[in-house]
Amino acid sequence: xxxxxxxxxxxxxxxxxxxxxxxxxxxxxxxxxxxxxxxxxxxxxxxxxxxxxxxxxxxxxxxxxxxxxxxxxxxxxxxxxxxxxxxxxxxxxxxxxxxxxxxxxxxxxx
Amino acid sequence: xxxxxxxxxxxxxxxxxxxxxxxxxxxxxxxxxxxxxxxxxxxxxxxxxxxxxxxxxxxxxxxxxxxxxxxxxxxxxxxxxxxxxxxxxxxxxxxxxxxxxxxxxxxxxxxxxxxx
Numbered sequence: 023x024x025x026x027x028x029x030x031x032x033x034x035x036x037x038x039x040x041x042x043x044x045x046x047x048x049x050x051x052x053x054x055x056x057x058x059x060x061x062x063x064x065x066x067x068x069x070x071x072x073x074x075x076x077x078x079x080x081x082x083x084x085x086x087x088x089x090x091x092x093x094x095x096x097x098x099x100x101x102x103x104x105x106x107x108x109x110x111x112x113x114x115x116x117x118x119x120x121x122x123x124x125x126x127x128x129x130x131x132x
Numbered sequence: 133x134x135x136x137x138x139x140x141x142x143x144x145x146x147x148x149x150x151x152x153x154x155x156x157x158x159x160x161x162x163x164x165x166x167x168x169x170x171x172x173x174x175x176x177x178x179x180x181x182x183x184x185x186x187x188x189x190x191x192x193x194x195x196x197x198x199x200x201x202x203x204x205x206x207x208x209x210x211x212x213x214x215x216x217x218x219x220x221x222x223x224x225x226x227x228x229x230x231x232x233x234x235x236x237x238x239x240x241x242x243x244x245x246x247x248x
Contacts (some may be wrong), residue, residue: 055233055234057235061177066239066240066241067177067235068237069234069236069237072236073233078236091216104142112234112235120192120194123169123179124174126177
């Protein structure tokens with residue numbers, strides 16, 4: 023099982039707002055920044071959010087990230103069909119000395 | 133523009149070795165730490181290894197520790213992953229990625245299939 027815990031699936035209709043959670047511990051999310059990745063079908067992962075809540079250039083402001091304690095969340099507002107993808111959270115784990123990924127959340131746009 | 137291009141994947145028998153390469157361009161390679169991340173068919177992302185920008189530190193995931201070695205050649209702008217004692221469960225697409233306290237650029241991946 024993954025060090026970081028995400029729900030395996032999420033869904034929403036076009037225009038809706040959805041959130042994806044990522045739960046960790048004091049040695050990873052609690053003490054390091056969280057990043058989020060989007061993986062469209064058949065493609066390499068792409069950085070979506072870094073430093074908990076910062077969007078790289080080119081990422082729409084519909085995507086936002088937050089962190090509180092040992093948990094983090096990714097929110098997608100104004101859901102679009104092209105947002106259908108797998109989403110992963112990640113953070114360095116100080117105790118384990120490794121980069122931890124969440125198990126991934128498959129987002130379906132209904 | 134930043135580019136990362138993996139190569140070296142293929143079909144290999146269990147117990148054999150393989151070396152992956154990641155040729156980078158568009159940035160000063162020696163200034164950045166680099167990662168390898170893999171994804172087994174139909175599965176999620178699994179972090180494999182990281183090497184510091186100056187090669188001074190290397191860390192590995194538990195499933196590859198003692199079998200895989202990450203290295204870099206700054207003169208060739210190339211990151212490597214030496215994979216020894218390969219197992220069927222190492223079958224995956226292997227990605228290299230640049231480290232900026234997040235993995236901000238990724239390659240397209242190279243497929244490694246371990247099968248007899």
